[in-house]
Amino acid sequence: MPGMPYHLEKGPILSVLESFANGGNSTSGTTRHNNMRKVLDRLRDPSIALTAVGGLDSTNLNGGATNPWPTYDDRVAHIEQDWFGYTPGGVPQAAFNPSIPHRTGFWINYHGDVEGIVRETLTRALEVALGVDHGQPSSGATRYWRVELFWKCPNPWFEGWITWRAGSASSADGQVTVIFATPGNGGWVYPDPCAGRNPVVDPASAQTDRGMWVITHRGHTEYVVSTTVETPPGAVPIPTLGAFWAGTAPLVTVAPSFGDGGGHDGGLPYGGGAL
Amino acid sequence: MSEVDPKLTQLIQQDLSRFTMAPDDMPGAPPGFSETGAGLTPLDATELKVDGTTSAIEWRYELVHSGEFAGIPATNRTVTLEGVTLVRQDGDQWLHRRYIDWLSLFGQLGLTLSGKPAVDAIYPEVAAEAATVVDPRKH
Numbered sequence: 001m002p003g004m005p006y007h008l009e010k011g012p013i014l015s016v017l018e019s020f021a022n023g024g025n026s027t028s029g030t031t032r033h034n035n036m037r038k039v040l041d042r043l044r045d046p047s048i049a050l051t052a053v054g055g056l057d058s059t060n061l062n063g064g065a066t067n068p069w070p071t072y073d074d075r076v077a078h079i080e081q082d083w084f085g086y087t088p089g090g091v092p093q094a095a096f097n098p099s100i101p102h103r104t105g106f107w108i109n110y111h112g113d114v115e116g117i118v119r120e121t122l123t124r125a126l127e128v129a130l131g132v133d134h135g136q137p138s139s140g141a142t143r144y145w146r147v148e149l150f151w152k153c154p155n156p157w158f159e160g161w162i163t164w165r166a167g168s169a170s171s172a173d174g175q176v177t178v179i180f181a182t183p184g185n186g187g188w189v190y191p192d193p194c195a196g197r198n199p200v201v202d203p204a205s206a207q208t209d210r211g212m213w214v215i216t217h218r219g220h221t222e223y224v225v226s227t228t229v230e231t232p233p234g235a236v237p238i239p240t241l242g243a244f245w246a247g248t249a250p251l252v253t254v255a256p257s258f259g260d261g262g263g264h265d266g267g268l269p270y271g272g273g274a275l
Numbered sequence: 276m277s278e279v280d281p282k283l284t285q286l287i288q289q290d291l292s293r294f295t296m297a298p299d300d301m302p303g304a305p306p307g308f309s310e311t312g313a314g315l316t317p318l319d320a321t322e323l324k325v326d327g328t329t330s331a332i333e334w335r336y337e338l339v340h341s342g343e344f345a346g347i348p349a350t351n352r353t354v355t356l357e358g359v360t361l362v363r364q365d366g367d368q369w370l371h372r373r374y375i376d377w378l379s380l381f382g383q384l385g386l387t388l389s390g391k392p393a394v395d396a397i398y399p400e401v402a403a404e405a406a407t408v409v410d411p412r413k414h
Contacts, residue, residue: 005397007391107389108388108389109387109388109389110389153389153391154389154390154391155389156387156389157387183387183389184389184390184391187391188391188392188393188394188397189391189392189393189394190393190394190395190396190397191393191395192395195395195396197398220393222393227373227375227377228372228373228374229372230363230370230371230372231370231371231372232368232370232371233286233289233290233369233370233371234289234290234292234293235293236290236291236293236294236371236373236375237373238344238345239345239377240345241345241381241386241388242388242390243393245393
């Protein structure tokens with residue numbers, strides 16, 4: 001999860017983690033139900049490192065000429081170091097020192113227990129999806145709602161958000177949405193949402209299994225206030241914090257490409273051995 | 276360098292009273308800041324004579340964030356504003372040019388910079404590719 005050129009992302013790794021959290025690719029409700037319980041049990045087991053719970057081992061994330069993490073080990077190192085703040089070699093981050101504040105992983109101006117937040121968020125999401133009260137045995141699961149994962153940034157600090165919505169009385173008819181709201185990570189964003197790699201502009205049809213659209217101005221222009229101009233007394237120019245943005249082009253609807261963090265029809269199935 | 280002319284300090288204090296007065300466009304609104312009583316403190320008590328008509332001092336100004344400032348509601352935090360002001364005499368008018376540590380002020384008000392820099396294209400091939408797209412819906 002490198003941080004894509006938009007403010008909301010799904011992309012390949014979250015898609016696979018989503019598939020894993022939903023119990024894999026089986027069309028059997030019973031299989032999905034049992035697999036989701038298995039995922040919950042693994043998330044709750046402190047002896048299993050979060051990066052070893054499952055998902056990152058998917059072979060569907062391997063290879064690719066532009067893939068920055070073509071192997072399982074690459075992905076574990078990326079998540080541990082960039083997200084959780086581990087040092088190379090798997091050593092967890094040091095305690096926060098206010099005299100020399102260091103950031104967690106690649107999160108700008110932030111230090112916190114990201115690993116703990118991610119684990120608790122996924123655990124709680126699975127509990128909601130399965131209808132299990134917090135901390136109660138997964139054997140009491142009454143349903144297997146779909147789980148959807150997103151990454152939203154930037155945020156001043158790291159948060160895991162969970163929302164849900166029940167559908168009909170069917171045990172499979174409901175959705176749990178997880179949003180990881182994170183600080184910036186040094187990634188970029190396009191002021192023109194059409195500037196990504198092969199986005200679909202003005203998509204007309206939603207007749208796909210899943211999708212992800214953004215509606216905004218086609219262009220944004222930044223304005224920076226100069227506070228050092230010479231003025232008469234009392235006319236102190238007041239700055240904005242950073243640039244002031246103005247939408248300066250017509251509105252547009254864009255479906256970012258999968259490689260740029262967009263959604264993908266059919267998602268990206270989990271292809272590992274943890275289920 | 277010389278000792279600070281009290282008149283210069285007074286001029287700068289008056290200039291910065293913008294922070295403790297109601298905004299011109301919002302009559303009756305509370306000012307963004309209020310005085311703590313510490314007033315304006317010239318740092319090092321030195322005045323830099325830039326040339327015959329311009330003087331500068333480095334100053335520190337302690338304030339309480341008691342009203343809306345730059346869209347930020349009152350936090351009631353005590354903040355320290357620091358800067359350098361150049362004052363130039365132009366006839367009977369005194370003109371001011373200020374270099375204020377705004378980033379520190381916003382930080383003291385609890386705002387965090389954690390943005391994503393906006394760029395036209397991350398990938399070198401994207402700009403050229405996007406420029407050739409006649410109808411992106413065909414992708």
